[in-house]
Amino acid sequence: MSAPTNQADQVTTPGPDEQWRGVAAEDVTELDAVVGARLQKRSRVLLASLVRPRLWTALLALALVVTENLVVLAGPLMIAITIDTGIPNAIDGDTAVLAWCVGGYLAAGLGGAALRFAFLKVSGRFGQDVLLDLRQRVFGHAQRLSLSFHEDYTSGKVISRLTSDIDSLHDLLEDGLDGLLTAVLSVFGIAVMLLVLDLPLGLLVLTGLIPVVLVTRWFYLRSRYAYRNTRGAIAKIIVQFVETMNGMRAVQAFRRESRNESILAGFNDEFRGANKRALDVMATFTMTVRLVGNLSLALVLAIGAVRVVQGGLELGVLTAFTLYLRRFYDPLDELAMFANSYTSAIAALEKISGVLEERPTVVDPASPVALPPAKTGRAVTFDGVEFRYSTGGPVVLPRFDLAVPAGQTVALVGATGAGKSTIAKLVARFYDPPSGRVALSGVDLRSVADAELRRAVVMVTQENFLFAGSVADNIALGRPGASRAEIEAAAEAVGADEFIRALPGGYDTDVRKRGGRLSAGQRQLVAFARAFLADPAVLVLDEATSSLDVPTERAVQRALESVLADRTALIIAHRLSTVLIADRVLVVEGGRIVEDGSPAELVEHPAGGRFAALHRTWLESLA
Numbered sequence: 216m217s218a219p220t221n222q223a224d225q226v227t228t229p230g231p232d233e234q235w236r237g238v239a240a241e242d243v244t245e246l247d248a249v250v251g252a253r254l255q256k257r258s259r260v261l262l263a264s265l266v267r268p269r270l271w272t273a274l275l276a277l278a279l280v281v282t283e284n285l286v287v288l289a290g291p292l293m294i295a296i297t298i299d300t301g302i303p304n305a306i307d308g309d310t311a312v313l314a315w316c317v318g319g320y321l322a323a324g325l326g327g328a329a330l331r332f333a334f335l336k337v338s339g340r341f342g343q344d345v346l347l348d349l350r351q352r353v354f355g356h357a358q359r360l361s362l363s364f365h366e367d368y369t370s371g372k373v374i375s376r377l378t379s380d381i382d383s384l385h386d387l388l389e390d391g392l393d394g395l396l397t398a399v400l401s402v403f404g405i406a407v408m409l410l411v412l413d414l415p416l417g418l419l420v421l422t423g424l425i426p427v428v429l430v431t432r433w434f435y436l437r438s439r440y441a442y443r444n445t446r447g448a449i450a451k452i453i454v455q456f457v458e459t460m461n462g463m464r465a466v467q468a469f470r471r472e473s474r475n476e477s478i479l480a481g482f483n484d485e486f487r488g489a490n491k492r493a494l495d496v497m498a499t500f501t502m503t504v505r506l507v508g509n510l511s512l513a514l515v516l517a518i519g520a521v522r523v524v525q526g527g528l529e530l531g532v533l534t535a536f537t538l539y540l541r542r543f544y545d546p547l548d549e550l551a552m553f554a555n556s557y558t559s560a561i562a563a564l565e566k567i568s569g570v571l572e573e574r575p576t577v578v579d580p581a582s583p584v585a586l587p588p589a590k591t592g593r594a595v596t597f598d599g600v601e602f603r604y605s606t607g608g609p610v611v612l613p614r615f616d617l618a619v620p621a622g623q624t625v626a627l628v629g630a631t632g633a634g635k636s637t638i639a640k641l642v643a644r645f646y647d648p649p650s651g652r653v654a655l656s657g658v659d660l661r662s663v664a665d666a667e668l669r670r671a672v673v674m675v676t677q678e679n680f681l682f683a684g685s686v687a688d689n690i691a692l693g694r695p696g697a698s699r700a701e702i703e704a705a706a707e708a709v710g711a712d713e714f715i716r717a718l719p720g721g722y723d724t725d726v727r728k729r730g731g732r733l734s735a736g737q738r739q740l741v742a743f744a745r746a747f748l749a750d751p752a753v754l755v756l757d758e759a760t761s762s763l764d765v766p767t768e769r770a771v772q773r774a775l776e777s778v779l780a781d782r783t784a785l786i787i788a789h790r791l792s793t794v795l796i797a798d799r800v801l802v803v804e805g806g807r808i809v810e811d812g813s814p815a816e817l818v819e820h821p822a823g824g825r826f827a828a829l830h831r832t833w834l835e836s837l838a
């Protein structure tokens with residue numbers, strides 16, 4: 216009898232593919248061979264997907280560089296013919312061969328230059344197209360990834376993917392590929408020429424390739440890890456930069472400059488160390504190739520000279536041979552450059568493909584369910600929702616149930632960290648609960664099309680992010696395409712009109728990056744106007760009035776009362792004056808509702824509940 220399979224185990228133990236999906240392996244410095252191979256394959260698949268759509272351009276570039284190499288290859292051969300036949304014939308009065316050789320040499324020179332020009336143009340266009348495609352893909356994908364990904368991954372890392380990693384690929388496409396093609400073609404072409412010119416000398420030179428092949432393999436294996444580490448180290452530097460620049464106010468307010476500098480110095484050191492290891496590997500490789508090249512040349516000169524003296528080899532052939540030989544080993548340096556940029560680019564592609572492999576955890580449904588028509592808001596329900604921010608993290612909402620009828624205004628109150636914002640974020644579907652469901656008009660949020668959900672639910676947070684642009688543009692985000700009159704009416708409804716008109720450019724004033732030109736309270740008013748204009752069925756206000764002064768807050772509250780009349784609202788507020796406009800108050804504690812009723816009911820709680828105590832303290836503070 217077979218043992219019963221343990222279902223739980225099957226679910227919780229991910230296979231190696233699952234375990235190393237996406238960005239999971241990014242910070243691991245030593246990978247085992249299987250995982251390393253998987254990541255390499257992923258990078259190559261990405262590279263192939265970038266090349267495939269522009270394969271014809273790549274092939275044209277290849278054809279141009281092959282032709283160029285063939286043309287250039289003819290040079291030394293013509294010198295040999297000139298020395299061995301052209302000049303002796305000319306001495307005897309027949310200049311035909313000499314004229315052909317000189318003409319041919321000139322034509323090869325001009326043709327080679329023209330072909331190089333065409334190759335650089337075509338390959339440059341190819342490279343730029345690939346980079347543009349990749350940059351768009353990474354940016355677009357990063358925007359679609361869910362909040363949970365960005366909270367872990369940080370914007371600094373995304374920036375380093377979009378900048379330094381893409382730069383690595385740029386280096387590969389700009390110089391590396393040219394170097395590789397030229398090197399491979401020269402090496403093969405010249406090898407054939409050497410064997411044709413003189414078989415024994417040719418074979419001697421080719422045996423020199425054995426140590427070169429061995430050292431190339433060694434270089435490839437060693438430099439892969441070295442470059443992987445440089446990519447990781449540069450990402451840390453960029454993350455540190457971005458965090459410091461983003462938090463400049465806090466940095467200066469808390470005098471964190473020197474601490475930040477020493478953290479950066481540590482990362483810089485790590486980067487220098489990683490680069491040094493990569494350069495050491497590169498230096499050993501280049502030295503070996505040069506050494507083999509120079510030794511071969513010396514050997515060929517010695518043996519060749521003896522044979523010329525003995526009459527077994529013509530001088531022209533030896534000259535051509537040495538000229539070819541120089542060109543044989545020089546491109547191997549280029550090969551090192553290519554291996555250099557290739558390993559660096561593959562390490563970068565490994566990280567980029569990791570981001571691209573990440574899947575949004577909150578996905579737009581394949582066959583969405585349309586929300587039923589609604590006039591006065593929508594019902595919001597939580598059915599047995601259990602939520603934690605990360606697998607294995609602490610449970611924030613343990614089996615949470617809540618039914619908010621359409622049109623009701625609900626205030627959530629409770630201590631810091633009680634779970635209020637989490638409830639709000641689940642209503643806006645920034646996350647999906649692993650068990651239970653959140654529904655809008657009875658439809659599971661997971662089945663509502665994203666565009667419809669964004670129209671139905673609007674969340675205003677304390678953050679009040681404004682984009683660089685005019686005040687009017689920022690309000691219009693609530694409903695793209697709204698007229699100026701509608702924008703102004705929305706601002707008027709929330710009491711923002713007056714301050715906006717007082718700005719130097721009125722509604723056309725540029726708010727600058729992140730709305731830096733406006734005060735925190737003004738930003739909140741703009742965010743309110745934006746939400747008002749969006750006219751959602753469900754409005755979620757998360758500490759949205761916290762930066763307003765008391766008179767402005769009163770004005771907003773009055774506006775709110777009419778704004779909220781025909782929609783469902785969830786309000787999180789620490790100020791009780793805001794809470795009191797709600798139809799219903801929920802006191803949340805440890806992710807659970809511990810009191811539920813109208814403000815009046817809770818204030819008059821016979822046993823003196825938490826809200827009643829809060830209310831008493833508030834009244835005392837006003838006295």
Ligand SMILES: Nc1ncnc2c1ncn2[C@@H]1O[C@H](COP(=O)(O)OP(=O)(O)OP(=O)(O)O)[C@@H](O)[C@H]1O
Nearest residue numbers: 366604605611629630631632633634635636637638
């Ligand atoms: N993005 C996150 N990742 C991990 N844990 C989080 C995240 N956001 C909140 N938490 C945790 O979830 C719990 C509930 O947080 P939540 O923000 O919902 O509280 P809150 O009641 O809104 O608090 P506050 O009144 O301070 O805003 C807290 O313990 C918090 O540490």
